[in-house]
Amino acid sequence: MQPIRKITDDILWVGGNDRRLALFENIFPLPGGITYNAYLIADEKTALLDTVDSTVTHQLLNNLDSALGGRKLDYLVIHHMEPDHSAEIEQLCLCYPEMQIVGNPKTLQFIEQFFDIDIADRFVAVKEGDELNLGKHTLRFYFAPMVHWPEVMFSYEKKEKILFSADAFGTFGAFSGNLFDDEMDCGDEFMNEARRYYSNIVGKYGSQVGAALKKLADVDIKMICSLHGPIWREKLSLILDKYNRWSQYAPEEKGVVIAYGSMYGHTEQVANIIASKLAEKGVHNIHMYDVSKTHPSYIIADIFRFSHLVLASPTYNLDLYLPMNTLMHDMAALSIQNRKTAVVANGTWAPAAHSIMVKNLENMKNMELIGEPFLIRSAFKEAQSEQLDILIDQICTSVHETKI
Numbered sequence: 001m002q003p004i005r006k007i008t009d010d011i012l013w014v015g016g017n018d019r020r021l022a023l024f025e026n027i028f029p030l031p032g033g034i035t036y037n038a039y040l041i042a043d044e045k046t047a048l049l050d051t052v053d054s055t056v057t058h059q060l061l062n063n064l065d066s067a068l069g070g071r072k073l074d075y076l077v078i079h080h081m082e083p084d085h086s087a088e089i090e091q092l093c094l095c096y097p098e099m100q101i102v103g104n105p106k107t108l109q110f111i112e113q114f115f116d117i118d119i120a121d122r123f124v125a126v127k128e129g130d131e132l133n134l135g136k137h138t139l140r141f142y143f144a145p146m147v148h149w150p151e152v153m154f155s156y157e158k159k160e161k162i163l164f165s166a167d168a169f170g171t172f173g174a175f176s177g178n179l180f181d182d183e184m185d186c187g188d189e190f191m192n193e194a195r196r197y198y199s200n201i202v203g204k205y206g207s208q209v210g211a212a213l214k215k216l217a218d219v220d221i222k223m224i225c226s227l228h229g230p231i232w233r234e235k236l237s238l239i240l241d242k243y244n245r246w247s248q249y250a251p252e253e254k255g256v257v258i259a260y261g262s263m264y265g266h267t268e269q270v271a272n273i274i275a276s277k278l279a280e281k282g283v284h285n286i287h288m289y290d291v292s293k294t295h296p297s298y299i300i301a302d303i304f305r306f307s308h309l310v311l312a313s314p315t316y317n318l319d320l321y322l323p324m325n326t327l328m329h330d331m332a333a334l335s336i337q338n339r340k341t342a343v344v345a346n347g348t349w350a351p352a353a354h355s356i357m358v359k360n361l362e363n364m365k366n367m368e369l370i371g372e373p374f375l376i377r378s379a380f381k382e383a384q385s386e387q388l389d390i391l392i393d394q395i396c397t398s399v400h401e402t403k404i
């Protein structure tokens with residue numbers, strides 16, 4: 001017996017869960033683990049849709065063997081060549097010698113780059129709109145380049161109206177037997193991890209995500225099967241609405257993210273004053289992060305979520321404090337845009353953080369600077385109170401005037 005889940009009578013989940021991996025892509029913390037989904041369509045022909053990461057190979061191979069029940073595997077359909085979904089291609093070629101591999105020319109290129117196997121005689125190249133008939137089930141292919149790599153394609157199963165969406169609509173988090181969205185709590189804790197996945201993994205490619213959503217706008221979709229996270233069937237509108245917002249870099253809520261770096265507490269003190277006074281003035285959706293403590297992926301996710309941002313940083317080696325530099329580099333790399341931002345900077349003898357942060361923001365798209373950067377020379381002085389109050393009032397007014 002294997003932990004296989006039925007999606008329909010003929011479509012089975014045969015993937016794996018990893019709760020041991022500390023860092024996804026060796027970068028992103030995984031407190032709740034990660035799911036690698038793979039699906040088997042068992043019709044007149046059998047087709048495996050994607051494989052899994054090498055860490056859970058045994059789960060896939062056991063599940064697949066059990067689900068096939070002695071039948072041969074006719075096709076492996078590859079929606080995405082990143083190794084967290086393609087690690088078992090070589091192994092499957094050995095286990096299932098008659099198996100054909102379905103992908104596009106870019107898929108083939110990447111297979112040849114990653115592996116030393118000759119698959120030319122078993123590769124089936126498809127184009128946008130091509131179909132693969134398996135019997136009662138037919139897969140129609142939609143290319144979705146750069147959601148998240150250039151070879152990515154989706155497929156739509158016409159009988160059951162299921163979209164197989166590669167990384168799109170994925171989340172961090174292993175599932176606990178509960179595979180479908182209606183079997184789990186998709187509240188704040190869940191959505192925070194879904195947002196952290198989107199913003200950090202796919203966030204850079206908002207226009208490509210938007211193009212894919214547009215391409216599928218008239219397709220009747222009853223279920224979305226991503227390569228990570230739950231199968232969406234009851235809360236389709238919830239995740240589609242989030243993707244519409246995220247792909248346009250539109251905030252979900254009015255709120256202020258305060259991300260500060262501080263070596264000896266002086267910059268932190270000003271961040272705390274700003275937070276307290278904003279709260280006093282009725283801005284209650286405030287989320288503070290010490291950039292030296294919190295992994296940037298969590299801060300990036302909240303920057304995607306909320307409308308406003310306060311960045312506070314010391315100068316360090318005549319440059320920006322390293323953890324703030326990392327965060328701002330990440331913001332630019334992930335195409336963060338359309339946020340209203342205030343800047344606080346500290347410097348004892350040659351302050352530079354304020355001008356670097358402002359320049360960084362100017363290099364991003366549509367980042368509105370609130371007021372003037374607030375400059376601390378070593379430590380906040382009471383004589384600066386009036387100037388700081390002006391900035392806090394400007395942030396407050398901007399939050400209140402923002403329409404979501």
Ligand code: FEO
Nearest residue numbers: 082084148167227
């Ligand atoms: Fe889940 Fe882009 O790989």
